[in-house]
Amino acid sequence: MLKVLKTEKEYEEALTRAEELLALDPADQTPQADELELLILIIKTYEDEHFPMRRPTAIEAIQFRMEQQELTQRDLVPFLGSRSRVSEVLRGKRSLTLKMIRALHRGLGIPADILLQEAGARLPEDVEGVEWAKFPVKEMVKRTWLKFGGSSRDVKDHAEELMRGFFSGSGACGLDHVFFRSHVRQASAMDSQALAAWCSRVMQLAAVRELDTPYASGAITNELLRDLVKLSYLSDGPVLAKEFLEKSGIHLVLLHHLPKTHLDGAAMLQEDGTPVVALTLRHDRLDSFWFSLLHELAHVALHLGDGESPWFFDDLDVDGDALESQADEMAAKALIPEDEWKRAGVRTKSSPAAVKVFAERLRISPAIVAGRIRHERRNYRILSRLVGHGKVRGHFPGLDAGVA
Numbered sequence: 001m002l003k004v005l006k007t008e009k010e011y012e013e014a015l016t017r018a019e020e021l022l023a024l025d026p027a028d029q030t031p032q033a034d035e036l037e038l039l040i041l042i043i044k045t046y047e048d049e050h051f052p053m054r055r056p057t058a059i060e061a062i063q064f065r066m067e068q069q070e071l072t073q074r075d076l077v078p079f080l081g082s083r084s085r086v087s088e089v090l091r092g093k094r095s096l097t098l099k100m101i102r103a104l105h106r107g108l109g110i111p112a113d114i115l116l117q118e119a120g121a122r123l124p125e126d127v128e129g130v131e132w133a134k135f136p137v138k139e140m141v142k143r144t145w146l147k148f149g150g151s152s153r154d155v156k157d158h159a160e161e162l163m164r165g166f167f168s169g170s171g172a173c174g175l176d177h178v179f180f181r182s183h184v185r186q187a188s189a190m191d192s193q194a195l196a197a198w199c200s201r202v203m204q205l206a207a208v209r210e211l212d213t214p215y216a217s218g219a220i221t222n223e224l225l226r227d228l229v230k231l232s233y234l235s236d237g238p239v240l241a242k243e244f245l246e247k248s249g250i251h252l253v254l255l256h257h258l259p260k261t262h263l264d265g266a267a268m269l270q271e272d273g274t275p276v277v278a279l280t281l282r283h284d285r286l287d288s289f290w291f292s293l294l295h296e297l298a299h300v301a302l303h304l305g306d307g308e309s310p311w312f313f314d315d316l317d318v319d320g321d322a323l324e325s326q327a328d329e330m331a332a333k334a335l336i337p338e339d340e341w342k343r344a345g346v347r348t349k350s351s352p353a354a355v356k357v358f359a360e361r362l363r364i365s366p367a368i369v370a371g372r373i374r375h376e377r378r379n380y381r382i383l384s385r386l387v388g389h390g391k392v393r394g395h396f397p398g399l400d401a402g403v404a
Contacts, residue, residue, distance in 0.1 A: 002038050005046040014043050058096055059089070061114045062104065069108070079103040095150070098123070098160045099132075124164060132160035135193045136258055140166075143400045145201050167200055183310040187318040191260035195313060198258050199266065202278040205402045206251040206270065215249030215274045220301035224248065225294060225334035232290050232365035238395045241293060250300070251276040252293075255402040264316040265292040267299035275300045281399060286388025287371025292316055294331035302326055335368050347373065355386055367391075 005011050021036040056064070065071070076086045080100050088094035096104075101115040102123055113121045137159045140146045146162050148155055155162070184190060228244055231237040242252045251270075257263040257280035264283070268276045277296040281289065292314075299312045303323055312327075314320075320328070341347070346358040350373045359366040370386035393399060 002035065002042065005042055011043070011046050011050075014039055014046075018043065055117070055119070056114060058101075058115045058117060059092060061110050062090070062108075065108050065110055079107050094154070095158075097157045098164075099157075131193065132163055134191075135159055135163050135197055136191075136260075137162055139258060140197060145197070145401070163197070166197070183312050183323065185312070185314040185316070185318065185320040185324050186262065187315060188262070190262060190313070190315075191258075194258040194261050195263070198255065198261060198263065199268070199311070199313075201402055202253045202255055202266065202276060203268065203270070205253050205255065206274075206276045209246075209251065211246050211249055211251065211274070213247055213249045217273070217305060218301075219248055220250075220275075220297055222334060225297060225330075226337075228297075229290065229294070229335055229364055229368070232286070232368055233363045236395065237365065238286075238289055238392055245277070245297075249274060250297075253278040253402065254281060254396045254399060256280055256399045257282055262315045262317075264288070264314050265296045266311065266313045267296040267304060268311040269304055273305065275304065281393050281396070284390050284393045285371075286365055286367035286391050287374075288316075288387075289392045290335060290365065290368050291331055291371060294334050295327050298327035298330035298334075299323075302330065332372070335364070336362065336372060341372070347376075350383065352383065352386055355383060 005014055018036065018039045021032050021039070024032065062076070066076070073083065073086045073090065076089075077083055080086045080089055080103075085094060089096060089100070096115060101112065104110050104115060105112045105123060112123045113119055116123070133156060137146060137148075137155050138152065140162075141148050141152075141155055146166060148158065148162060150158065182195075184195075228241060231240045231244060234240060242254075245252045251274065253276060255278055261280075262282075263280050265280065266276075266278045268278070270276060277293065277300065279289065279292050279296070295314065295316060296312070303309055303312065303326075312323075314324070336344075340362065344358055346354045346369065355369045355373070356366050359369045362369075365388070366386045367388040370383040374380050374383060374387070
């Protein structure tokens with residue numbers, strides 16, 4: 001009676017019996033055909049469990065294909081990049097990148113799952129318009145946004161796999177938002193790859209911070225903004241502003257900009273509609289902090305929320321379009337009420353003393369008043385001691401890694 005093989009002795013006996021059946025004259029095998037079929041099945045089951053075939057390594061697969069097609073190391077240069085890289089890869093001194101794997105799979109027909117060393121794995125599809133090597137991966141590793149165990153010289157080579165993992169992280173923003181559905185206020189073209197990386201880091205930081213209060217649509221009113229601005233009167237106003245917004249269901253993330261972004265702030269939405277406001281503190285001044293913060297909150301109030309609106313990325317050193325002008329106006333009126341500003345003598349007699357008196361009457365930071373005067377006059381040499389140089393970043397240590 002045939003049964004599942006449990007010991008090596010039973011396995012040997014099954015092999016002997018199978019050999020006997022196979023040795024029979026074909027004309028005499030018919031009565032034992034079912035027995036032979038079952039024997040082969042239980043023998044294979046035993047062998048699969050006790051003698052599994054080892055998956056070849058990626059290097060073994062490459063070497064096998066080289067032997068098959070009589071290829072030399074020079075023939076692998078188009079797939080791996082250079083003769084030195086070919087040598088390093090074959091000696092196990094350099095790991096394969098996705099770019100190399102894709103080239104070997106397409107050019108030499110080596111199965112992708114063997115090269116990836118994962119059963120059933122497939123190569124990720126190309127993303128149109130994305131050039132992985134242009135992402136600032138070295139800077140991101142330096143800031144601990146990315147973890148990379150190899151040498152610094154190899155970081156760029158692994159840009160695709162590093163960035164794919166980064167964007168798939170919890171709360172990462174979709175590439176389509178930055179590349180196709182963003183509204184960018186800029187003087188010169190921002191580096192879209194760097195902007196996408198910064199955006200994703202912001203959303204990751206927001207995702208790990210749970211807010212006690214859910215955001216209610218329409219919560220950003222003129223009254224809420226004026227209450228927020230009153231915090232500027234206090235020395236730790238920027239920190240209190242973050243707490244104030246979180247209690248209003250709004251994330252405030254402080255994250256230093258990446259090179260070639262020229263970025264002051266952004267306004268975005270999480271998938272559930274929770275607003276995320278992010279500031280870079282590119283200009284370490286109180287007047288810049290408060291205006292940038294109010295400007296991005298104005299974008300949330302005026303322009304986000306219908307599910308189709310673009311996300312906003314702003315270089316506030318330059319003039320913007322109609323949408324930016326709307327946000328500028330709302331921010332300016334929230335920082336200093338329009339009726340107060342129209343009758344303020346400080347607009348014409350803007351001595352430091354007058355600025356301080358006016359700010360004290362409104363119970364706001366003198367930096368806000370000084371910043372408004374400097375902007376309207378387009379003269380950034382005046383009142384420089386009142387705008388709060390160096391008074392913001394100190395509140396948020398770890399700005400490169402991100403303050404969620």
